[in-house]
Amino acid sequence: MKVLIVSQWFDPEPTFKGLMFAKALVAAGHEVDVITGFPNYPGGKVYDGYKVRLLQREVMDGVRITRVPLYPSHDGSAMRRVANYASYAASATLYGIFGAGRADVIYAYHPPLTVGMAASLIGMFRRTPVVCDIQDMWPDTLRATGMLNSERALNVVSKFCDWVYRRAARVVVLSPGFQRLLQERGVPAGKLDVIYNWCDETGLTQAAARPAEGDPYGFAGKFNIVFAGTMGKAQALDAVLDAAKLVAPKRPEIQFVFVGGGIEVERLKASAASQQLENVRFIPRMPMSEVGALLNAADVLLVHLKDDPLFAITIPSKTQAYMAVGKPILMAVRGDAAALVEQAGAGFVATPQDPVAIAEAACRFAALSREELVAMGSRGAAFYRDHLSVAVNVSKFGEVFERVVAERRQA
DSSP, X not given: OEEEEEOSOOTTSOOTXXXXXXXXXXXXXXXXXXXXXXXXXXXXXXXXXXXXXXXXXEEETTEEEEEEOOOOOOSSXXXXXXXXXXXXXXXXXXXXXXXXXXXXXXEEEESSHHHHHHHHHHHHHHTOOEEEEESSXXXXXXXXXXXXXXXXXXXXXXXXXXXXXXXOSEEEESSHHHHHHHHXXXXXXXXXXXXXXXXXXXXXHHHHTSOOSSOTTSOXXXXXXXXXXXXXXXXXXXXXXXXXXXXXXXXXXXXXXXXXXXXXXXXXXXXXXXXXXXXXXXXXXOOHHHHHHHHHHOSEEEEEOOSOGGGXXXXXXXXXXXXXXXXXEEEEOOXXXXXXXXXXXXXXXXXXXXXXXXXXXXXXXXXXXXXXXXXXXXXXXXXXXXXXXXXXXXXXXXXXXHHHHHHXXXX
């Protein structure tokens, strides 16, 4: 069948349902077209080799991509972020209605909500069913991260969400918690599917198979607990710095390593320096082709999010990446993510934003033998392969697409 992907972010930007997803659909026999923007995430600046223009078409590994204009931005300004979201949505809607070829089904990657709105409008005009993939629960995420604090504005966002859900033929969510919440908000159970996320398996595992020469990360002689990814307000990493302070006199070999970028990085660095935390290390953001080797060199991989009800029903994307590389996980997130790690036997769980609990879990890991750590990581890798992998879950998406197309033909 012909699948039209509507996603504000796409390769070469880091995204979970980008080129890998599109290529897997092509490999399964589908034709795939993509409407996306000019790459500018996460820095908010257009990537080298690209320039915002009216349209740009390219083909990547058999996937036809059309880039439409947007206002590039991804900083802390709410107004600039809204301009970024709205400009892409307007451009995508116009192109999707008047310029895109025929499709059997439209796949919309959410967030932001504006992508779902654009896909819904395209679907209405083109009479094409829409499958909406909910990766962030709006307006809950906006409230939890502080991006939007006005209750009136949050209520408006909520009404638009409800409209998108009503228009969608199917709504795919990343966790059972998301499924329960949407049912409570009136989305029929028969319209919802849980399909877990995957990770960039090829990039991570290939990089992990190439051991780093020497000690490029400063890991030698330490028990390294690594957090890799965006460092923003939602990650609430001050609690991890406080845990590092508690751990230092008990287990001086433990080192907490933060890898990546984000709006909180410089403040966290300053905080660690002011507290003279010698067991904390920061490493700049690095390309996916190098991340796998760093993760493989770690002893334990850390997931941490703010202690908020929203995050108890989500599964942070790094969970899948950590499992795929076969390393033990310190999961400092409540709910579905913690349950996944416990079900897999892939690590220990700690209460988020609780320095004492995080410190205790870190010490538990450090007390394990090398054989116990390896076995824990191997269980996570096996669980990923059987339940979370690209092969398993792209097949599930194919079934959803076929179902909505069949339902539309019968209507």
